[in-house]
Amino acid sequence: MNPGSEIEYEIPYVVRVHKSGRVERLQGTETVPPSPFGEGEPASGVASKDVVLDPARIYLPTAAAAEPNKKLPVVVFFHGGTFMVHTAASPIYHKYSASRAVAAPAVVVSVDYRLAPEHPVPVAYEDAFAALKAVVSSCRPDGAEPWLAAHGDASRVVLAGDNMAHHTEIRLRKERIEG
Numbered sequence: 656m657n658p659g660s661e662i663e664y665e666i667p668y669v670v671r672v673h674k675s676g677r678v679e680r681l682q683g684t685e686t687v688p689p690s691p692f693g694e695g696e697p698a699s700g701v702a703s704k705d706v707v708l709d710p711a712r713i714y715l716p717t718a719a720a721a722e723p724n725k726k727l728p729v730v731v732f733f734h735g736g737t738f739m740v741h742t743a744a745s746p747i748y749h750k751y752s753a754s755r756a757v758a759a760p761a762v763v764v765s766v767d768y769r770l771a772p773e774h775p776v777p778v779a780y781e782d783a784f785a786a787l788k789a790v791v792s793s794c795r796p797d798g799a800e801p802w803l804a805a806h807g808d809a810s811r812v813v814l815a816g817d818n819m820a821h822h823t824e825i826r827l828r829k830e831r832i833e834g
Contacts, residue, residue, distance in 0.1 A: 670739045672772055680770075683740025687749050700757045705744070706800055708793060709786035712743040714756035714763040715802050726808040728761040731790055733816030733823070738771045738779050755815075762807050764790050768819070783823045784830075787814070791832050 661674040671679040689703040689712055703714045719725050732755070734741050734748040741748060743765035756763040768782035789799075791809045798804035814820040 666737075666739070669737060670772065678773055680740050683736050683742075683745055685746060686742060686744035687746050688744075690753075699753055701753045703749070703753060704802075708764065708766075708789045708800055709782060710743075710767045711786060711790075712749070712752065712765045712767075713800065713802050714752050714765070715806060716757050716760040719760060719762075719806055724805055726811075727806050728759060728811035728813060729790060729794065729803070729807045729809070730755060730759065730761045730763045730813050730815055731787055731820075731823075732763055732765045733768070733783055733814075733819030734765060735817060736770075738776055740770070743767045761813075762803060764803070766819075779819065780822045780826070783819045784826050787812075787823055787827070788832050 793800040793803035794807035794809035
């Protein structure tokens with residue numbers, strides 16, 4: 656048997672860790688591209704793009720984009736996947752975030768975070784809080800991300816996504832964010 660293929664441990668249907676340190680994700684690795692304005696499905700009513708905001712994928716309702724400087728609530732969404740699988744670009748979370756952006760309407764920021772087992776918890780919680788800080792900062796008129804600077808209302812930020820949102824909210828009570 657190849658020593659690099661020996662299994663250290665496995666969580667069935669989720670992840671397999673080899674003694675060599677190689678990690679094999681058994682689900683949640685499929686991704687879809689973002690849908691910039693003028694591309695993708697026009698019937699969806701939303702555009703999306705990947706940004707370096709810790710990183711994240713942002714969704715903006717196309718109706719809002721037609722109104723320069725119209726401020727919208729911001730939904731910061733942390734995808735599921737047991738801290739080990741999926742990303743903001745996973746088909747299930749891409750569709751969910753796009754539908755939330757149109758239904759609300761809101762700017763939705765779907766956050767990527769580093770995955771276990773390569774990056775054990777609490778690293779994901781640290782990434783979540785850093786992303787929230789980056790989002791709030793970007794909602795300023797001179798913010799680093801143009802869609803958030805033009806359309807994000809830092810006074811109306813909502814966190815979504817089970818455990819990650821909960822832990823981020825608890826930390827936010829202890830550590831305030833300016834913005």
